[in-house]
Amino acid sequence: xxxxxxxxxxxxxxxxxxxxxxxxxxxxxxxxxxHKVGFESVVVGASGGVDSSLVVALACRALGPEHVYPVNMxxxxxxxxxxxxxxxxxxxxxxxxxxxxxxxxxxxxFARHADAGVTRRGNKMARERMTILYDLSVEHRSxxxxxxxxxxxxxxxxxxxxxxxxxxxxxxxxYKMQVYAMGRALGLPERVLTKAPSADLWVGxxxxxxLGLRYAIVDVVLFRLIDERRSxxxxxxxxxxxDLVDDVVRRVRASQYKRRPPVIAKVSERTIDRDFRYxxxxxx
Amino acid sequence: MIVQQRETAAVPEVARAQTEPDxxxxxxxxxxxxxxxxxxxxxxxxxIIGEAAGAGANIxxxxxxxxxxxxxxxxxxxxxxxxxxxxxSRLAAACRDVDALVGCVLETDDSRFxxxxxxxxxxxxxxxxAKVYLPTYGIFDEQxxxxxxxxxxxxxxxxxxxxxxxxxxxxxxxxxxxPSAVALLARQGVEAFLVPSSSPGRGVLRGAxxxxxxxxxxxxxxxxxxxxxxxxxxxxxxxxxxxxFWGGSRVVGPDGAPVSDPVGAEETIVYQRLEKTALxxxxxxxxxxxxxxxxxxxxxxxxxxxxxxGG
Numbered sequence: 001x002x003x004x005x006x007x008x009x010x011x012x013x014x015x016x017x018x019x020x021x022x023x024x025x026x027x028x029x030x031x032x033x034x035h036k037v038g039f040e041s042v043v044v045g046a047s048g049g050v051d052s053s054l055v056v057a058l059a060c061r062a063l064g065p066e067h068v069y070p071v072n073m074x075x076x077x078x079x080x081x082x083x084x085x086x087x088x089x090x091x092x093x094x095x096x097x098x099x100x101x102x103x104x105x106x107x108x109x110f111a112r113h114a115d116a117g118v119t120r121r122g123n124k125m126a127r128e129r130m131t132i133l134y135d136l137s138v139e140h141r142s143x144x145x146x147x148x149x150x151x152x153x154x155x156x157x158x159x160x161x162x163x164x165x166x167x168x169x170x171x172x173x174x175y176k177m178q179v180y181a182m183g184r185a186l187g188l189p190e191r192v193l194t195k196a197p198s199a200d201l202w203v204g205x206x207x208x209x210x211l212g213l214r215y216a217i218v219d220v221v222l223f224r225l226i227d228e229r230r231s232x233x234x235x236x237x238x239x240x241x242x243d244l245v246d247d248v249v250r251r252v253r254a255s256q257y258k259r260r261p262p263v264i265a266k267v268s269e270r271t272i273d274r275d276f277r278y279x280x281x282x283x284x
Numbered sequence: 285m286i287v288q289q290r291e292t293a294a295v296p297e298v299a300r301a302q303t304e305p306d307x308x309x310x311x312x313x314x315x316x317x318x319x320x321x322x323x324x325x326x327x328x329x330x331x332i333i334g335e336a337a338g339a340g341a342n343i344x345x346x347x348x349x350x351x352x353x354x355x356x357x358x359x360x361x362x363x364x365x366x367x368x369x370x371x372x373s374r375l376a377a378a379c380r381d382v383d384a385l386v387g388c389v390l391e392t393d394d395s396r397f398x399x400x401x402x403x404x405x406x407x408x409x410x411x412x413x414a415k416v417y418l419p420t421y422g423i424f425d426e427q428x429x430x431x432x433x434x435x436x437x438x439x440x441x442x443x444x445x446x447x448x449x450x451x452x453x454x455x456x457x458x459x460x461x462x463p464s465a466v467a468l469l470a471r472q473g474v475e476a477f478l479v480p481s482s483s484p485g486r487g488v489l490r491g492a493x494x495x496x497x498x499x500x501x502x503x504x505x506x507x508x509x510x511x512x513x514x515x516x517x518x519x520x521x522x523x524x525x526x527x528x529f530w531g532g533s534r535v536v537g538p539d540g541a542p543v544s545d546p547v548g549a550e551e552t553i554v555y556q557r558l559e560k561t562a563l564x565x566x567x568x569x570x571x572x573x574x575x576x577x578x579x580x581x582x583x584x585x586x587x588x589x590x591x592x593x594g595g
Contacts, residue, residue, distance in 0.1 A: 016490040025485060025494075025528050028549065032316075032523040168526070277357040280525045281319045 012177050012216045015223055019185035022178075026170045027062035033168050034063065034143055036284040041142035043133050045163070046070035046097045047200060048085030050183050050192050051171060052147040057186045058170055059145060060093040069140050070097040073129045075106060077203050081195070088189045098136070102128045122201035126162025134165075143167040151176040154222055155248070156255020157211060163199075164258060175219040213244070221248050306448055307559040308441065310476075311341035312533040312544075314552050316522025319353030322363050322388075326351060326371050329386060330378050336553060337382035343441060347480050347520035347533075348415075348457045349399060350387040354482040355524045360429040364391035367409060372402065379404035383442060385454065387480050389430070390414065396431035401454050401480050403439060411439035413454040417462050423484060423527065424458075436465050438472035448560065450475050457481040460503055470511040471578065475538075475563055477507065481519040485530035485549075497530050509540025512566045512573055514558050521549045538566035 034042060042059050046052050052070075059068045072086040086097050106125055110116055116124075133144045146166025148158050150173055158164040171179055176197070183193050197207040197215065208214055221244065224235045232249055236242045261273060270276045313332045317325045329346065336344045348354065351371070352363040365371050365388050375386055383405040390400035390412065398414035414433025418426035436459075441450040453469030453476075460466065460479055469477065487495020500517065508515040514535060521531040531549040535556040536542050544556040567573060 014489075017488045018490045018494075021494055022488050024549070025488065028528060029523055029526060033526065278359060279319055279355045279357055281353075281355075281523075282359065283320045284318060 012220055015175055015177055015181075015219055017174075017178050017181060019182055022174070022182060023058070023061070023186065026058050030059055030062035030145070030168065030170055033281075036281070037143070039141060039143050041067040041069060041140055042145045042168075043069045043071060043137045043140055043142045044145045045129055045133055045147060046072050046086040046090065047147075048072070048082035048087075048089070048192065049197065049200070050179055050188065051149050051176075053085070053089040053188050053192045054179055054183045054186065055145050055147045055170055056089050057093070057183075057188060060095070061186075065093040065095045067142075068093070068095060069136065069142060070095065071100055071133060071136060072097040073100045073102050073132055075101070075125055075201075076103040078200050079203075081191070082200050085189065085192050085195075089192060092187070092189070100132050100136075102132070118202055122199065123159045123162060125201055126159035126199075130162050130165045137167075145170060146172060148172055149174055149176050149179050151215060151219055151222060153259060154226065154255075155211065155213075155218070155251045156258045157207070158258070160258050175223060176215040177219045213247070217244070218248060221245055222252075225249065225252075306561065307557050308342035308450065309340055309555055309557045310516050310535060311336035311339070311344045312516065312518040312535070312554040312556070313344055313346045313350070314518060314521055314531050314533040314547060314550075314554060315347065315350065316520060316529070316551055317347070317350050317353045319524050320356060320359045320363055321353075322351050322365070322371065325353075326374065329375065329384075332553065333375075333378050333382060333384050336555075339553075339555060341382060341555060343383040343385065345385045345478055345480060345516055345518045346387055347518050347529075348387045348401070348482040349389065350480070350520065352387075352389055353524060354484075354520070354529070355527065356389070357425070357429060360389055360397050361391075364389040364397050366391050367402075367412070372409065375402070376404050376408050380407040383410075385478055385480060387456070387482075392431075397429065398433055399426060399430050399456060400433070401456055401478075403452075403454070405442045410442070411437075411454070413437070413456065415456040415459055416465065417458040419458045423486075426458075436468045436472075438469055438474050441476070450558075450560075452476045452478055455479045457483060460507070463507075466507050466511060470513065470573065471576075474511070474513055475560075476514040476516055476558060477511075479504070479515060479517045481517060482529055483519050485528040494530055497532050500532065504534065504536045505540045505542070508536040508538055509570075510572065512538045512563065512570055514538055514563070516556075516558075518554075521551055538563050539569070 044055050044059060046056050056070050070090050072083050074083055090097050106128060137144050144167045146169030148164050148169060149171050152158045153172055180193060198205045221235060221240055224230045232245055235245050264271055266274060333344050385401050385403050387401050390398045400412055400414045402409055403411035416433045418430050418432050420427040438451050438453045441452045451473045453474040455465055455477055483496050485494050485496055504515045504517050516535050518533045519531050520529045522529055531547060533547055533554050534542050535544040544554050547554055
């Protein structure tokens, strides 16, 4: 007896979310977690990509645009379209992103490390941007919102203490395709929703080329493995390429360190995060 | 003699039941407690009890761990209250003219910590239920920090205004995921299941609304209908460490249909009158409790126990 075909098993349709429910959850999250620590505002790196554009939109809806400080931080090789798209998203809410170029400091540093490859340069830029966001968060008495999605976090496709840093991350439990769906539901500009995803750390960079994976497929593989707790064999039996599934499993395992706080050597009776366990929202 | 009794006692009883609703008003305090801040939460409780009493409520039902917040972790011993604590005394004093079911961490003499609800009535502690089923899976870690209760006992509601007594039973959140717990209380004559909850929202795939809300919708309606009793479900709202509590507090009638106005994830108080007449109608239409074969349940349970004991 052959199994009944289940076309949805390998289709991105399986990830379809109830956008109204997600919007309510995420806006409530931003409002609650910002207000209860005594803040009213947030700072967001606005790259013009779909992830940060969604975060800007959610923050504006949650807190009011007057409490959202988007910052676009171009390097000299960043595409002009990225800044335009960041502006277009902000314009939908009647605000403008601050423009904080990072070319001078990045070039000054790499003048002393001319042999550095793209990984070092990309990481340095991501971390430079995050130091700017944290600096401006003091000026605006704001929290820094994160813009890493669940796909990036699970694959480790991000820079530790760079774009992966934040005080609060509203979209870290949404896969990339769910970010697109939410972006569409919230009416983000069409170009933001249709251009190829890119970290824009160098000219022509493409997430999917760099990863060697397509989001529409890897998202579903991750969903089956993580959310549905299916085994590797079960996922392969659903029709996914075995090598691809193995690659995803390997990446998730290899990047676990990026999703955890730094490891502390235990010497005392009570060690932070091991047997000293308190909620972050302690007393709030 | 017997006939005479029926004529003088039973007939007016029926007449009264049809013309005089015998019920009480429950207030479901759907609030967002501050995590680990018992002092602030206590003041809030006292305010709400006063407000609800002023609005005509007979009993105020608070969510699970309403005095402490939910994801306490190592805060458990710090927020725990003893039954003879000042905080409990203040709540008791506030419950002279109105009853309240309040969630807290209760510390025993031998330093065990229960996820408990305390029923205050007539200015004193009238009943305590310690959560039996402590979820320890997924996002839950209760057994690491808390001690499990070991009983499901019904208790009388002293609902001023109601002519006859109401029998109630408390189920704290996960307790309700075990039908045996609900059945044990039903067997003790429970007419209103009081269910304080801290249910975190999760599952947002299309078609399921919010996954957990969907589960509780099914459970509250199913139990109400199967046990022909009211289900008073009070969930909390707010966020703790990024996890949302979805609210949706409700009263479901003994026919399985929700009777209170639907609410979302906002702080609010839901007022709902519970009527003996509705219980009576449901139990006439579906005499499930009358027909329940406890003798079969007991005999089969004995047999299973004997077989297990015999290896």
